[in-house]
Amino acid sequence: MTNNLDRVELSLVGRKRSERLFKFYGFLGILIAFLFLITILYSVISQGQKAFFTTFIKVNIFFDSEIIDPQNQRNDEDIRYANFNKIITESLKKKFPENLNKNDSKELSSFISSSEADYLSGFVVKNKDYIGKYKNMWLLASSKIDVIVKNPEMEDLDEEDRLISDKQLGWLNQIRLNKELKKELNKNFFTKADSTEPEQAGIWGSLVGSFLTLLITLVLSFPVAVAAGVFLEELAPKNKFTEFLEVNINNLAAVPSIIYGLLGLAIFLNIMHLPRSAPIVGGMVLALMTLPTIIIATRSSLKSVPPSIREAAIGLGATRFQSVVDHVLPLAIPGIMTGTIIGMSRALGESAPLLMIGMVAFIVDVPTTFLDSSTALPVQIYLWKSTAARGFVELTAAGVIVLLVFLILMNGLAVFIRQKFEKKW
Amino acid sequence: MGFWSFFFIIVFLGLTTQWYGTNKALKLNSNIKEGPKLPSLPSYYGTNAFLWLVISVLLFLIVWVFSKPHILDYILIQNIPKALIDEFGGTPNMLIDIIKATDISNIFPGTNPIIIENALYYNKIDKLSDSIAYSIILFVGLTVSIFSINKISFLFKARQAVEKTNINLLILCSTIAIIATIGIILSLIFEALRFFEKVNFFDFLFGFNWSPQTAIREGQVASDGAFGAIPIFSGTLLITFVAMFVAIPIGLFSAIYLAEYAKPSVRSTFKPILEILAGVPTVVYGFFAAITVGPFLKNFVGEFGFTIASESALAAGGVMGIMIIPFISSLSDDVIRAVPQNLRDGSYAMGATKSETVKKIILPAALPGIMGAVLLAISRAIGETMIVVMAAGIAANLTLNPFESVTTVTVQIVTLLVGDQEFDSAKTLAAFALGITLFFATLFLNIIALRIVQKYREKYD
Structure with a gap:
């Protein structure tokens, strides 16, 4: 007997150690998952915050009347199409007293974003008395300069890997010494659509596209899903047909999202001839995808309404249909809303089916109707990621931040509704 | 008649029908001094008439939306002179697409005048067909609502009818899940079958070489991919x-x-x-x-x-x-x-x-x-x-x-x-x-x- 107890006693050390080890492994699992989340957020935010600000260069612009208006006629059309790039380059040259050859001025002109010539021409058309005068202006720097300013470590790279030449770097440092460089909020990012130039590209176009798409998704999927949920949970007789329906809905919930894209391509585009890249098609595809989510949410929140409500209504002479529509459904609304918002937030982050129906086009205009070509927020992120230019890396991360902010807002709203309105029975 | 005027007329008609049906039932009830009244609440009679109207209008509208492109294409192809079709290299469908894509408010210089003429014609029949269809649908809706209001009587159990319609609508919504599944399977299978006409099924499933990028155009070297x-x-x-x-x-x-x-x-x-x-x-x-x-x-x-x-x-x-x-x-x-x-x-x-x-x-x-x-x-x-x-x-x-x-x-x-x-x-x-x-x-x-x-x-x- 003592022999056995001794053996237990002896084995206890090892067993306790393996117990502690096992518990540690479990904790490690959680810790690793947590670390992954932190790493993802850190890598996104550390890159993305750079894109919210952009570099401006102070230039003393000389509105040379020889270039703008040689005939001195002050004609709007002539002024608008004058060579403002030359004006910028000439004014930039004055910063550097040393003699610059033709090649140098070309390198110098790439300091300023190509959009600024348009800006200046618009400015002069409105303020014609500036012609022939000097004005200090902050001009948007090109993406190359912006990237170097934001990532000082790149200055130490070799000339070939650095985006700008040694000479350009020298000029940049001189500009910096003269305090003619500033960082300001990147307005283009929040107000523009896509562009080939990183400093002129923005997220607004794709945000509007996502909004239009989600609107269609909501309008199509919400009523249908709630109706289906009410029928299946409250009114459906138990038979082969309803069983088949349930199996179908469960399967739809597990179909890979890209398959919905193929469905949209084959049916909505090729058979129904709806326009490619349009929010209406994207919305229809995403509606099919969110349908099961909302149906399942509707059913579970209907299920949580206690049967006494139904019995009371029926006891007072209501029909089954009346008891459901007038009494059970209103009580289930908060749960349905929560499920719908979560389904919508999933639809907002979804991009694979949208790739299939052509919402990956390069679109410069902000869409205004459901039939315009547009992209969606996650697709824009994908597009920017696939672009080679260095300046788009930060834009991509910034797009991810915007997407995450919207998801957090939507999920926060869902949690709020759940806690504020959902009744615990 | 444009879409929005049609839409507002229908909304107005629907509300009127609901109101009129309810009122008629109320009046019938108030005429009865003793004995049983109408078998359902008056509002159900209004709702029943309303549902009839909405469902029939929606049904016709859906039929029109889906058949409109085919009908218009048919009319358009009748109008295009045969010479133009012969002259044009591609299929008539491509010609139709070109005509539809021609923006008549901003004509690209050098466009074939016959195409412009047809684009104008297309624009005209597009609007005309819409107003004809909307008028027909409106007429149908009106008939249906008059019919359903006439039905209000002591023999008609409106609540049962309304609930039955509503439940059928719910069932319809539920079957969308089935329709989606069938849509997925059919669209995939049809396109996949077309693929297997060109490529052997077993070559696809058990082949060791995948290079589809070579098969961009037909007639290219190794265009089979x-x-x-x-x-x-x-x-x-x-x-x-x-x-x-x-x-x-x-x-x-x-x-x-x-x-x-x-x-x-x-x-x-x-x-x-x-x-x-x-x-x-x-x-x-x-x-x-x-x-x-x-x-x-x-x-x-x-x-x-x-x-x-x-x-x-x-x-x-x-x-x-x-x-x-x-x-x-x-x-x-x-x-x-x-x-x-x-x-x-x-x-x-x-x-x-x-x-x-x-x-x-x-x-x-x-x-x-x-x-x-x-x-x-x-x-x-x-x-x-x-x-x-x-x-x-x-x-x-x-x-x-x-x-x-x-x-x-x-x-x-x-x-x-x-x-x-x-x-x-x-x-x-x-x-x-x-x-x-x-x-x-x-x-x-x-x-x-x-x-x-x-x-x-x-x-x-």
């Missing part, structure tokens, strides 16, 4: 395997810790954090894999003197594994917590430690459920698109080395279909063949997983 999908399947499996290698241990250990060890407070903090991982959009994971993990692995592995492709299976699969962790952990957590307490109590009573209980009692009891969770996770992994599109390769390599770049079914579907393509080429149709393979593979995995989970539930409930 090669459509052997084995390298794609192997690539998909490799990435899925890497993902599971990351996700199963981490997910399972977290689930065990959360279910068996964690205090309620710890549980309520960490479970939502795991769920955040599940809520992050896949495009974000794709970005993370491509921008952060890929370069990191390249440097890290380079330290040890190995080389790794910049779009390696390891990066894509690893990040996909992170995405799957919450999936496995929350499903396993549910399964582990569903194991009855008396099994645990029995084990503790025999002197087992907690870890021994977990390893020898709980895990074996929960195994079917965990298997189901893993199968669902695998089906999720093979259907996942954005991570692999952004972080895995395009070239189909037949390899088991996770340091090399491989491609997956979803990547191929995307690369084959994104961008301009001719829709009848084997190259684009191949995407549908891959799609249907993917659909049935995931369906199969899901069905098996659900079966296992269900069987297991029956045992303990």
